Amino acid sequence: MSSAKINAAIDNLKEAGVRITPQRHAILEHLIESMSHPTADEIYKALEGKFPNMSVATVYNNLRVFKEAGLVKELTYGDSSSRFDCVTTDHYHIICDSCGKIVDFHYPGLDEVESLAESVTGFEVGRHRMEIYGICPECKRKH
Template sequence: MDSRLELALTKLKSTGVRMTPQRHAILAYLIDTMCHPTADDIYKALEPRFPSMSVATVYNNLKVFIEVGLVREMNYGDQSSRFDADMTDHYHAHCERCGGMFDFDYPPLAEVERAASEQTGFIVTGHRLEIYGICPNCADITKH
């Protein structure tokens, strides 16, 4: 079992969250994927293994994971929320054609938070950096 999954399961158990097969599968899927899925993506991926699972089950479990601090929800206006189990500081590139979201490494911009706090008086709790463009797969499609 992946060590990230083991740590996440331990954290869930320590908060008193009961482990169900569906909850385990949703968490494992989120930890194993790099695609930042929507709740519907998760449902579609797991529905063959859990035919009685509903989209509501996925949403309810995602809410639990967010509350415990295992998953972050990324809202993008009117589009569906996407979910990320990588809780480290990292940034995202977002494809304007397919909607794909990809992680990229860049040093955390702590100075931006500091400047925002100094200039606005905010108690800064975090920030999000997103790059928009066309992913390599979509760019290939347009070349043909």
């Protein structure tokens, strides 16, 4: 049930002292239930039925709020706009070069790479990012 996730996220925000406005609730709900990795504009469009007067700025503002609360991650790829991903469990993304679809997959982590980089460069390592690019099954079939 995704409503449990939503409630957990909301509790999380409340504890951080963030007010739960109708807009925030809707954005969060959309992020959790859509199971996709929408752009700010996609969220804006998806909610304009419910909130005809909502401003794009509200979407961006609140995505930032969620990011700061650690609930949402911003995915930045080359072109065009950022996509936003609900942080649930650790996972990586594989992205279709042809249609842009993003699919989650799990992998034990790359601690080894991090520690090698740390010793070679002298950096204090905080995190890493990794994505894989390829062609998804649907696009392969269409080819």
